[in-house]
Amino acid sequence: MPKTLNRRDFIRISSLGLGGLAAANPIFDWLSGSVMANESLQETIKRIPTYCEVCFWKCAGWAHLNEKGDIWKLTGNDNDPHCNGRFCPRGTGGVGMYYDDDRLKTPLIRTEVNGKQTYREASWNEAFDYIAKKMKKIADEHGPECIALFSHGSGGKHFGRMIKAFGSPNITAPSYAQCRGPREVGFFATFGEGIGSPERVDIRDTDCLVLIGSHIGENMHNGQVQEMSDAIDKGATIITVDPRFSTAASKSKHWLPIKPSTDMALLLSWIHVIINKEWYDKKYVDKYTFGFDELKEHVKSFTPEWAYGITTIKPNVIRKTAKEMANAAPSVIIHPGRHVTWYGDDTQRLRAVAILNALLGSWGRRGGFYNPEKKKIAKLDLPKFPKPKKTWRDAFPGQFKLAGLALASGICDATIPTVKRDCSFKGWIVNGTNLISTLPNQANTIEAIQNLDLMVVIDTMPMEITGYADVVLPECTYLERYDNLRVSGHREPTIALRAPAAEPKYDSKPAWWMAKELSNRLGLQDYFPFETEEEELDWQLKKVGLSLEEMKKIGLKKFDRQYDDLYPLEGLPDYEFNTNTGKIELYSTSMEDEGYDPLPNYTAHEEPPTDFYRLIYGRAPMHTFSRTANNPNLTDLMDENKVWVNPKVAKEWGLKNNQEVWLENQDGVVTSFPIKVRVTERIRWDSVYMIHGFGHTDKRLSRAYGRGASDAELITKSNIDPVMGGTGMRVNFVTFLTEAPTKGAA
Amino acid sequence: MIEEIIVSGRMNPEIDPYLHVWGWEIPFYLFIGGLVAGILFFSALYTIRGKENEYPSAVKIAPMFTPILLGLGLSALLLDLSHKLYFWQLYTNIRWESPMSWGAWTLMIIYPLTIVWSALWVKDVFPKWNWRYQWLEETIETIRQYKRQMAWILMVLSIILGMYTGILLSAFNARPFWNTAILGPLFLTSGLSAGAALIMLLSKTTKEKHLFARIDLMLIGTELFLIIHLFMGLLAGTQVHIEAAKLFLGGEFTNSFWIFVVFGGLIFPATLEILELRKIKIPHYISAILVLFGSLALRFIVVDAGQASRWLY
Amino acid sequence: MRYAMAIDTKKCVGCSDCVVACQVENNVPIGHCRDWVIEATSGTYPDLSMEFRTERCNHCTDAPCVRCCPTEASHIVDGGIVLVDANECIGCKACIESCPYDARYIHPEGHVDKCTFCIHRVEKGENPACVSVCPTKCMYFGDTDDPNSEISQLLRKRKWKTLIPEAGTKPNIYYLT
Numbered sequence A: 001m002p003k004t005l006n007r008r009d010f011i012r013i014s015s016l017g018l019g020g021l022a023a024a025n026p027i028f029d030w031l032s033g034s035v036m037a038n039e040s041l042q043e044t045i046k047r048i049p050t051y052c053e054v055c056f057w058k059c060a061g062w063a064h065l066n067e068k069g070d071i072w073k074l075t076g077n078d079n080d081p082h083c084n085g086r087f088c089p090r091g092t093g094g095v096g097m098y099y100d101d102d103r104l105k106t107p108l109i110r111t112e113v114n115g116k117q118t119y120r121e122a123s124w125n126e127a128f129d130y131i132a133k134k135m136k137k138i139a140d141e142h143g144p145e146c147i148a149l150f151s152h153g154s155g156g157k158h159f160g161r162m163i164k165a166f167g168s169p170n171i172t173a174p175s176y177a178q179c180r181g182p183r184e185v186g187f188f189a190t191f192g193e194g195i196g197s198p199e200r201v202d203i204r205d206t207d208c209l210v211l212i213g214s215h216i217g218e219n220m221h222n223g224q225v226q227e228m229s230d231a232i233d234k235g236a237t238i239i240t241v242d243p244r245f246s247t248a249a250s251k252s253k254h255w256l257p258i259k260p261s262t263d264m265a266l267l268l269s270w271i272h273v274i275i276n277k278e279w280y281d282k283k284y285v286d287k288y289t290f291g292f293d294e295l296k297e298h299v300k301s302f303t304p305e306w307a308y309g310i311t312t313i314k315p316n317v318i319r320k321t322a323k324e325m326a327n328a329a330p331s332v333i334i335h336p337g338r339h340v341t342w343y344g345d346d347t348q349r350l351r352a353v354a355i356l357n358a359l360l361g362s363w364g365r366r367g368g369f370y371n372p373e374k375k376k377i378a379k380l381d382l383p384k385f386p387k388p389k390k391t392w393r394d395a396f397p398g399q400f401k402l403a404g405l406a407l408a409s410g411i412c413d414a415t416i417p418t419v420k421r422d423c424s425f426k427g428w429i430v431n432g433t434n435l436i437s438t439l440p441n442q443a444n445t446i447e448a449i450q451n452l453d454l455m456v457v458i459d460t461m462p463m464e465i466t467g468y469a470d471v472v473l474p475e476c477t478y479l480e481r482y483d484n485l486r487v488s489g490h491r492e493p494t495i496a497l498r499a500p501a502a503e504p505k506y507d508s509k510p511a512w513w514m515a516k517e518l519s520n521r522l523g524l525q526d527y528f529p530f531e532t533e534e535e536e537l538d539w540q541l542k543k544v545g546l547s548l549e550e551m552k553k554i555g556l557k558k559f560d561r562q563y564d565d566l567y568p569l570e571g572l573p574d575y576e577f578n579t580n581t582g583k584i585e586l587y588s589t590s591m592e593d594e595g596y597d598p599l600p601n602y603t604a605h606e607e608p609p610t611d612f613y614r615l616i617y618g619r620a621p622m623h624t625f626s627r628t629a630n631n632p633n634l635t636d637l638m639d640e641n642k643v644w645v646n647p648k649v650a651k652e653w654g655l656k657n658n659q660e661v662w663l664e665n666q667d668g669v670v671t672s673f674p675i676k677v678r679v680t681e682r683i684r685w686d687s688v689y690m691i692h693g694f695g696h697t698d699k700r701l702s703r704a705y706g707r708g709a710s711d712a713e714l715i716t717k718s719n720i721d722p723v724m725g726g727t728g729m730r731v732n733f734v735t736f737l738t739e740a741p742t743k744g745a746a
Numbered sequence B: 001m002i003e004e005i006i007v008s009g010r011m012n013p014e015i016d017p018y019l020h021v022w023g024w025e026i027p028f029y030l031f032i033g034g035l036v037a038g039i040l041f042f043s044a045l046y047t048i049r050g051k052e053n054e055y056p057s058a059v060k061i062a063p064m065f066t067p068i069l070l071g072l073g074l075s076a077l078l079l080d081l082s083h084k085l086y087f088w089q090l091y092t093n094i095r096w097e098s099p100m101s102w103g104a105w106t107l108m109i110i111y112p113l114t115i116v117w118s119a120l121w122v123k124d125v126f127p128k129w130n131w132r133y134q135w136l137e138e139t140i141e142t143i144r145q146y147k148r149q150m151a152w153i154l155m156v157l158s159i160i161l162g163m164y165t166g167i168l169l170s171a172f173n174a175r176p177f178w179n180t181a182i183l184g185p186l187f188l189t190s191g192l193s194a195g196a197a198l199i200m201l202l203s204k205t206t207k208e209k210h211l212f213a214r215i216d217l218m219l220i221g222t223e224l225f226l227i228i229h230l231f232m233g234l235l236a237g238t239q240v241h242i243e244a245a246k247l248f249l250g251g252e253f254t255n256s257f258w259i260f261v262v263f264g265g266l267i268f269p270a271t272l273e274i275l276e277l278r279k280i281k282i283p284h285y286i287s288a289i290l291v292l293f294g295s296l297a298l299r300f301i302v303v304d305a306g307q308a309s310r311w312l313y
Numbered sequence C: 001m002r003y004a005m006a007i008d009t010k011k012c013v014g015c016s017d018c019v020v021a022c023q024v025e026n027n028v029p030i031g032h033c034r035d036w037v038i039e040a041t042s043g044t045y046p047d048l049s050m051e052f053r054t055e056r057c058n059h060c061t062d063a064p065c066v067r068c069c070p071t072e073a074s075h076i077v078d079g080g081i082v083l084v085d086a087n088e089c090i091g092c093k094a095c096i097e098s099c100p101y102d103a104r105y106i107h108p109e110g111h112v113d114k115c116t117f118c119i120h121r122v123e124k125g126e127n128p129a130c131v132s133v134c135p136t137k138c139m140y141f142g143d144t145d146d147p148n149s150e151i152s153q154l155l156r157k158r159k160w161k162t163l164i165p166e167a168g169t170k171p172n173i174y175y176l177t
Ligand SMILES: Nc1nc2c(c(=O)[nH]1)N[C@H]1C(S)=C(S)[C@@H](COP(=O)(O)OP(=O)(O)OC[C@H]3O[C@@H](n4cnc5c(=O)[nH]c(N)nc54)[C@H](O)[C@@H]3O)O[C@H]1N2
Pocket: A053, A152, A153, A155, A174, A175, A178, A179, A180, A338, A339, A431, A432, A433, A434, A435, A437, A438, A439, A440, A458, A459, A460, A461, A463, A475, A476, A477, A478, A617, A618, A624, A625, A626, A627, A628, A692, A711, A712, A715, A729
């Protein structure tokens, strides 16, 4: 029996016999361009439906096979409202994910050889037996609740079923507490409904789009980018609030170059102006909202002059932009953003955004927020899940009471034992999330991992997180597998199918199969009643009058809406909101009940000390987080990130374009790798900017290793949102090291 | 004015971030072309003027090198082709608009002529030479009777060849530094000067040496004049031409050009030649080698700089 | 018939989807490209402006690359599309030197390659790959000789520029500004 390894050394041996890089591997030739180069053009012989997994917009499309039966290209499905037949660059470049020769190839189990930890290749049976045994042991000793599932992406549903059947409710994704959690909570508190994904924003039809930090165009969430373009065509006014001259800012009529961390002051002052000048939608506010008078009283002192001192946005600009919004109302969107965990008071900031939208009457109106509809599909006929005795919430008594979902950061923190906790987490199953570069405070994440009895990582690539696992399970890419039907809500309900366009490469397998096999070993076979995923899908599709065979031909099925309520508040009908008062709560009773400010307040955030700059980060259109950093097609477009520095700052430090520097944060943490400087007017002088997802430390990523620097390394500090536990990550400050640091440098 | 231009998604080798599709082969080829043109020009000139025996190095000896030189030049050209196995396509087409094409054809015609032309002088240079085949001997003798006519042809062809080495570049509107009518005459002059220098190296008589030193001096003077005009022309041009000139006036080619070409390849050897003509003892090969080297350097620098100069947009 | 492209710089977000799409569609080897994206910023913070545009061969009416080609490998076909025949190209690179837009590259196989306006798709009545993928729909392809084509109408309605008209190449890619 393999002995328990208590300390997990990060394994990054590049020479692991990972199935070997066969010299006759066609991908080698493909990468170097010699195969087919002179061959005449390819043709689509067959196309297989899929939906994209390069990000979570989940565009439906097609994998085209060429004459050789190889995957050639990926294109969007014309009928899909997520993409309208056009993938984004990452989706188009998704082929690179399949062809990447650095992929995980076989199951791996951590062992010790001569005192050194390493992985050995294992068979699937060995790996499953190993995991099942450990899981049972943890369940016996601590309870099944002490195993958590971290998951981002399709496989989460399959492992989720398994872990719920096992008896743990602790399923979490970084897309909540590190991403859109505050938005969902803030909007829920106001309208009794969240925003969801894809965002229910009617950008296509809007007359005025206000983007607060939301950097659509770099944030390449497809439908929104497309609709923003439609809005530009139609002549809609775009207002962008961003300390950086973002792509969206360059398309905007008004760009408000705000001092970072002060958005709340701007929002409150907009509310002030709109109420004071009586530019709000009186009928709508009278009919639907609760707490208007309290709000009016509350914002009395938040004048544009007051906000100017905080935000550096001139009072007349604040008034002018407020007027623009009012003129367009109700066809106006103060966009709620998506990655909103910035400064720790994010739920409150998103409350302010929600209030502003409510005042302008955009919720439920054309050009504002529409009402999405999902196609209901039959639930599988499964035995009841056992009732868990405890949840992650028990680790945080009295805290984060409005968190609607489990906190990835919370479970991570709760894994580190304290005297008070009766069970810290003992097992993690990590599917499709690179927690090392996703959660704030890497040292904390690694400490938590050291306290585990079992860590299983299911991934497609040898990302950092896999280096800490006890068992690594190689999933095949989305192009090689079935997955659950896509049923996300939109203007019209749709169902989309993902079918495999190729056999899984190497010894990789789909998550569904892994979850079923593991469940079998855990005695949970009843939860996976079907022999194959195809049968399961076919059963589900038949329930809505379709079949797998038909869906393979069309890929996507659009349905009519059940009710004609796309804009339910058009014409001001009677309407009951899912809040305590049944109204849109400008004044939030649920927040008040839990002891939080019922109306948003401005709090000043810490400023960078001398010689330090606020670290802000974002997206590049051709990459998704860290997951695309090794994709041959996409690294071809951008293979490293740079640190954006204002020319004034560059001059002060004597920095030149493309000069390599190391960044050191307020806690003395230095980036593992140097990063090139990009001297640009597009960034403020009090901040530096970088694209998230670079600076990979795992050598097995041959194209990504050591390229650029990782923002995640520098985010050692986060401000926790008291309302829902979101981790505000823009509270770190960095300075430049122009010489290689003496120790810790790569 | 645009402050920041970011080009993303492209990194074509040898094109980004700086154009450098033409490495050493093309400038070497152009140098050889010019040198051969120079040699043939003087050989033809003094044949026409009936001075074969007065200036044997120029008329008879130097041309012996031309087939070998051309062989080297053409090899360099072939080496440069990235799709070599298709080189024969050059000779399935005649494209008058393409300097590359008519250059290739000119060489195609000149190459055999240089062989014949050298053959005419073989017996003069190597009196013991035996052609082995009677018919060969006879043919050569027959051609010999037309050497004056042939010299005329060669003179015209050598000027075309010399000009071509410059026009090949100046035809490229896309590269502002090349795109000037002066490049043709400049390269022709430089080629003649290189030819003269080689003849100086080969010649055994002071008379011949001094003649070619004087000729070379004249050519160097012309070259300097053309260079000044080149820059004046560029500086009087549009912003892109000014930018191109700036590559040599403070930019990245300043040192190499002014030190190696203008001073080391023109002014310094010219000074040596003047001193020599004034009977101050200086080994003549120093200036000759410097001129040859300067002429080579000119090609290298002009080819590089042209690729570095571009339209701004 | 005169095929042309119009690119609306007001809508292009510089995402490079056109670049990947071209690479995949046309087997452009990794490390090379037929099209690319420019981001040009001017001004000083916070008075800034920025233009995004996707660039490729302009299929010049007066194409210097065709003129300087010694072998007729570079040639113009119906509709004004400038093409390179790989089997005629000797790789002399004169055409690369002649193109003011640096729109050509050397294929690892040795011949020169460039944008074909996706003639293989256009012949089938489809749009070029880059046009059909662009998420902002900022690219338009069509026949400028046909006054009723979408592109002709756009060019009448909107302000536009071409790249380096001074170079005298008469480019056929228009940038709507
Ligand atoms: N520093 C910093 N941290 C952040 C952010 C930031 O901007 N900066 N952004 C935050 C936000 S908004 C979010 S949503 C989260 C996202 O955080 P994550 O979801 O963790 O994002 P990725 O880094 O892309 O990690 C995805 C992992 O999934 C793997 N993967 C890809 N495809 C598959 C598949 O088909 N199957 C399986 N099993 N694995 C797959 C990849 O190889 C990679 O290891 O990060 C948050 N954290």
